Amino acid sequence: MSSQEQQATGRTATMSDAMVEAVAHEMREDEEVFYMGEDVADYGGIFDSTTGLLDEFGRDRVMDVPISETAYIGAAVGAAQAGMRPIAELMFVDFAGVCFDQIYNQMAKNTYMSGGSVSVPMVLTTAVGGDYNDAAQHSQTLYGTFAHLPGMKVVVPSTAYDAKGLMHNAIRDDDPVVYMFHKRLMGIGWMPAPDGPKTPVPEEPYTIPFGEADVKREGDDVTVVTLGLHVHRAVEAAESLADEGGPDAEVIDLRTLTPLDRETVIESVADTGRLVVVDEDYRSFGVTGEIVASVAEHDPSALEAVERLAVPDVPIPYSRPLEDAINPDAAAIAEAIRTVAE
Template sequence: MAQQESTQTVDRELTMSRAMVEAIADEMRTNEEVFYMGEDVADYGGIFDSTQGLLDEFGHDRIMDVPISETAYLGAAVGAAQAGMRPIAELMFVDFFGVAMDQIYNQMAKNTYMSGANVTVPMVLTAAVGGTYNDAAQHSQTLYGTFAHLPGMKVVVPSTAYDAKGLMHNAIRDDDPVVYMFHKRLMGIGWMPAPDGPKTPVPEEAYTIPFGSADVKREGADVTVVTLGLHVHRALEAAETLAEDDIDTEVIDLRTLVPVDTDTILESVEKTGRLVVVDEDYRSYGVTSEIIARVAEADLASLEAVDRLAVPDVPIPYARPLENEVIPATDDIEDTVRAITS
């Protein structure tokens, strides 16, 4: 029986990709209805190592390479889920969601509602997100807010190997459709070095992390930084530098956007009085504005100062200096925190 938030002392460390694969393999051994499909996920093992090693154990019947037709295979995954299976379907890049938007939003997200709950769609849509490696405007977006904005889907964004495993177990077992968004830079693959932090101790046992449970990655008293994905690690780096100037920064990792843990954010802001929200998605109509709005609606009196950092409303540039300019960096977080605490 899986535990919630394992408390086991662990010596081994895993990369985020290995933690994800370990959870998927465990669920596939336990439940024959679980299978994985996507482009280059079988023989290649996923271009971000998201399925590395699974083919050897489970074969092509359950680890399936598909043609470059997101419309077809995501539609097939919806049908399989409604028929009682538990598919995991991978979008190689989240940017490709537009090709299959009807399958995602008009079928995957809505069919339970449209059928009066006579069918469920217990599937996981995994998608690689994020920039920082110069792959230009069609392969570098995060788009957390797009999926969180559309009702009917749970949205999961791990930032560490420990979280990646627990959230994946929970996603596969959930009876609702789950969008599981992993940042390429955090996976721990050789050709794209990860920052310090995503590789963490991970128990061998199965465990789940409940959706809607944010994690306070660093406690502080002066300012609250709310973020997710890659920018959890950039915020933690900034917090260490800020501490040298006696600015005590609390860093909250949302972990899931749907549902979102508003209570943890409110408790932190009540303590610190200052809020900075950091996101790699676009600035307008996104995660940053949603979090700030929730805090303002629930406890405006506690807010002494507030600011946000996100990608400006432009396509992600290909050129490295331009991409670095638009994606919030550790220095940007430091500067923003200093500005609202001065």
């Protein structure tokens, strides 16, 4: 648990509850905030991302939409440019493929292409990740895809504490924010989460600034940089190695990809000299390569050993054994830590 989470007192919350709490607060404070997406009203979001919002705010502000991502993402862009603050949920990040023009050519670019005469203060929430056998069109993370494209801020919470603070900040931001939540971390009944995402969460609102990574576990021997689900797998690996008397690993949760906190990573590697980067996205042209390049460009001599763990460049398999084989688990992370430590 990070130092920030330790400072939070009182009740604990799941990641989905923390997200909903932040959204509800912002909707109470600002009537221009509304939520739209598929199955977000009566159903409460298939990953519990909007549970209870319809009862409090009604159908004018919590809207189920037709199955046309292009239409409702475009509507959200227009509403944002007109002065509202929409939250539009893309049920699975994989579905970006059917509405990418609205995301990249409109949401991300319109402020720039208008010379700053319009802003697009909207949040695009979307579920990411596999580990539950939903095959190639429902299991990707695509972190690197969105982080690669200028004009959008990209955030990836791994705990309830971070989820709430990042959501408050996302809704208040005057730029478009892509808020990517890992479905395995939400704490929903039909998809049990690991222990780590459920954390103490203050009842009062608070923000977590974008561009500030968090050290989830301190260590002296190896720096492990990751995000989302793999924060918890990395901590599990680090703790198991510590119990065995093995290398002492520091685990850094990036939390946001755009902006990216390179400084925290560089400072940690300057102390350890060894780097492991873990990502559930594809290996090529992704987050792992960006992190390694950032360290190498700053001081190549600081990097004594490096390992990258990511999904190989293949579609996500439906088969459970095959999906398990391509998605790095705690054992694979522990082995990478041992390798660079040697």
